[in-house]
Amino acid sequence: MTGADTPTPAPIARGERIETLDVVRGFALFGILLMNIVVMGQPFGAYFNPAYAGPPSEADFTAWFITHTFFEGSMRTLFSMLFGAGFILLLERLETRAPGLSAAKIYMRRLAYLMLFGLIDIVVFLWFGDILFAYAVAGIFLLLFWKAKLRGLIIWAVAIMLMTTLFNLGGGEKFVVMQAEYDKAVAARTAGETLTEEQQTSLREFPEAIAFFQPNEEQNKEAIETAKGGWPAMAGHNFGKIFGTPIGFFATFNVLDPLAAMLLGMIAYRLGLLQGRWSLRATLALAVAGFGIGVPVNLMETQTIIASGFTIHGFFDAMRTYDLGRVSLALGWLGVFLLICKAPWLSWIRAGVGSVGRMALSNYLAHSIMAAIFFIGMGYFGALSRAELYLVVAAMWTFNIVFSLLWLSLFRMGPFEWLWRWGTYGRPPPLVKARGAVAAPAESPA
Numbered sequence: 001m002t003g004a005d006t007p008t009p010a011p012i013a014r015g016e017r018i019e020t021l022d023v024v025r026g027f028a029l030f031g032i033l034l035m036n037i038v039v040m041g042q043p044f045g046a047y048f049n050p051a052y053a054g055p056p057s058e059a060d061f062t063a064w065f066i067t068h069t070f071f072e073g074s075m076r077t078l079f080s081m082l083f084g085a086g087f088i089l090l091l092e093r094l095e096t097r098a099p100g101l102s103a104a105k106i107y108m109r110r111l112a113y114l115m116l117f118g119l120i121d122i123v124v125f126l127w128f129g130d131i132l133f134a135y136a137v138a139g140i141f142l143l144l145f146w147k148a149k150l151r152g153l154i155i156w157a158v159a160i161m162l163m164t165t166l167f168n169l170g171g172g173e174k175f176v177v178m179q180a181e182y183d184k185a186v187a188a189r190t191a192g193e194t195l196t197e198e199q200q201t202s203l204r205e206f207p208e209a210i211a212f213f214q215p216n217e218e219q220n221k222e223a224i225e226t227a228k229g230g231w232p233a234m235a236g237h238n239f240g241k242i243f244g245t246p247i248g249f250f251a252t253f254n255v256l257d258p259l260a261a262m263l264l265g266m267i268a269y270r271l272g273l274l275q276g277r278w279s280l281r282a283t284l285a286l287a288v289a290g291f292g293i294g295v296p297v298n299l300m301e302t303q304t305i306i307a308s309g310f311t312i313h314g315f316f317d318a319m320r321t322y323d324l325g326r327v328s329l330a331l332g333w334l335g336v337f338l339l340i341c342k343a344p345w346l347s348w349i350r351a352g353v354g355s356v357g358r359m360a361l362s363n364y365l366a367h368s369i370m371a372a373i374f375f376i377g378m379g380y381f382g383a384l385s386r387a388e389l390y391l392v393v394a395a396m397w398t399f400n401i402v403f404s405l406l407w408l409s410l411f412r413m414g415p416f417e418w419l420w421r422w423g424t425y426g427r428p429p430p431l432v433k434a435r436g437a438v439a440a441p442a443e444s445p446a
Contacts, residue, residue, distance in 0.1 A: 018089075020276035023350050024337045025082050026357030030397055031075030031333070032131075033367055034067055037389045037396075039129050040371040042382055043223035045215030050386060051310045052215055059387035068305075069298045073326030074333055076131070080258040081330065083135055084265025085274045087142050104143060106424060111136045113423040117365070117416065119242075126234045126376055127368035128241055134254035141259055142266075150270055157263040160256050161323040167252045172316030175210065179313070182206040213312045220382075227381035234376055264327065273334070276341050283338045290332025297325035355404035362407075362414030363400045370396055409433075 038047050045052040050064035090110070094103035118133025145153060185199035195203070211219050226233050245254075268274045278286070301318035308314020340346050356363050374392065375381040384392070407414065412433050413421070422428045 018275055019350070019354060020338060020341045021082060021085065021089075021274060022354040022357035023341050024078070024274065024334060024357070025360050026353035026355070027333070027337045028075050028078040028082065029356060029360055029363055030353070030400075031071055032079055032364075033393055033396060034071050034390075035075065036127075036129055036367065037371075037393050038386060040127070040367075041375050041380065041384055041389050041392065042386070043215060043220045044128075045211060045213065045220065046386065048213055048305075048315060049215075049310050053217070053220055057385065057387070060385050063387045063390060065302060069295065069302045070329065072298065073322060074294065074329035076258075077261045077264075077326050077330035078334060079131070080135070080138075080261030081265030081268060081334075082274070083139065083258070084142065084262030085269035086265075087139065087146075087262065088266055088269050091146060107143070108140075109426075110420070110424045111139045113420055114139070116423075117361070117420070121365060121368050122238045122242060123235050125365060125368035126231065126238060126372040128238045130368070131258070132364070134258055138255045138259040138262060141255070142262055145263060145266065150267060153263050153267050153270075157260050157267065160260040160263070161327070164252055164256050164260070165320065165323055167248070168316060168319035168322065172313065172319070175312050175316060178202070178206050178209060210312045213315045214310070224382040227376055228379065230376060231372075234372075260323075261327075261330075268334075273338075276338055278338070280339070280342055283335050283342065285335075287332050287335025287339065290328050290330070290335055292332075294325050294328030294330075294332050297321050298329060301325060352401040352405065355408050356400045358408060359404045359414030359417060361420060362416040363404065365416055366400065366403070367396060370399070 035047070043052065048068075050056040050061055056064065087107075091103055091107060094106055097103075114132055115136035118130050118136060121127050121130040121132055145156065148156070181198075181202045185195065185202045188195055188199055189203070207216060207219075215223075226237050265274070272278065273286075301321060304318045305314045308317065340349060404414075410433055411418075411431050413429070413431070418429065418431050
């Protein structure tokens with residue numbers, strides 16, 4: 001076959017965009033910010049624990065209760081599902097244009113640039129909670145499932161979630177043992193006994209180990225002081241954290257966790273769900289079933305944490321059903337978002353949120369940039385209560401919608417999508433929008 005006969009690999013054409021994916025992606029991006037804003041504006045321990053710095057106010061407790069019960073894990077799961085769906089969509093279209101291994105090579109270049117964006121997000125835009133780097137790593141393993149049958153995808157998705165659940169159970173048991181050793185060391189120190197090397201190690205390591213859920217006052221102050229150090233201090237802190245994360249933790253929460261959800265997205269795409277092909281009745285049933293399972297499970301987890309006094313043991317007890325709750329809620333929210341796509345009278349919502357979804361990569365990175373400017377540059381890190389942070393969320397959502405609508409009225413794709421396509425395909429795609437043209441489909445992490 002000659003070069004003239006071989007289709008040239010290129011970005012997806014404008015007319016090939018699937019609107020439901022854009023809308024669901026936009027909603028998922030908004031939902032992720034609901035959770036991320038806490039870590040963007042407060043020490044990391046605040047994410048799970050509203051009592052990280054002492055008894056929370058009623059407003060702060062209510063904000064945590066609502067987000068932890070109805071959104072924790074579900075928006076991240078939904079975003080990861082969309083990445084899995086986008087994986088199938090990309091390779092299906094590339095197969096017709098790039099024979100042989102060319103499609104896989106383009107996909108790997110896509111992941112390499114996504115990983116680069118993730119590193120920039122962590123070190124330059126100062127967002128340590130970045131998911132782009134993790135998606136790039138997990139996305140490599142998706143190639144193993146490219147031709148898998150539906151039943152195989154289901155089995156592997158369930159198997160991977162069981163693996164993460166077992167990791168959580170093992171972590172819970174580990175901390176029970178560590179707590180007992182720590183208590184003995186504290187008792188020996190109080191009694192004036194000479195501490196063994198193991199006891200000294202326990203006194204030092206246990207508070208550090210539980211800081212993820214139960215930071216002490218000194219650790220909270222250290223986080224705030226680091227933020228006050230501005231960009232150099234935060235960049236150095238984040239860079240060190242990249243290489244300081246334990247391999248087991250990274251593999252579980254940054255590879256297996258999103259990978260399982262990506263496989264669910266591949267399943268949902270093959271079933272026609274994400275394309276909006278299910279009937280109104282079936283979509284409504286999905287929403288009802290998802291919330292019917294997910295809300296009680298998450299509510300039980302929330303109550304378990306509260307009953308424990310926000311201790312690490314309560315958090316790990318709640319993690320036993322974490323995947324069941326987050327996946328069920330993700331499907332419930334997916335059903336709601338797809339119902340919005342089916343309602344003609346909600347076209348104004350679809351237009352705004354869909355534009356955000358079409359520029360998902362740019363808007364995701366915009367969250368990091370805005371947070372870095374406001375919390376680090378302007379010094380508001382640790383200054384706002386949990387409830388007050390959601391006023392910032394509302395402002396950022398508004399910016400996303402207005403910016404996306406205005407940008408896409410002039411250009412074919414978002415600025416970071418344009419850079420991503422340039423790297424992926426080796427040449428800059430057209431950016432300025434031709435008169436009367438519609439926006440190009442999203443080149444996004446979802």
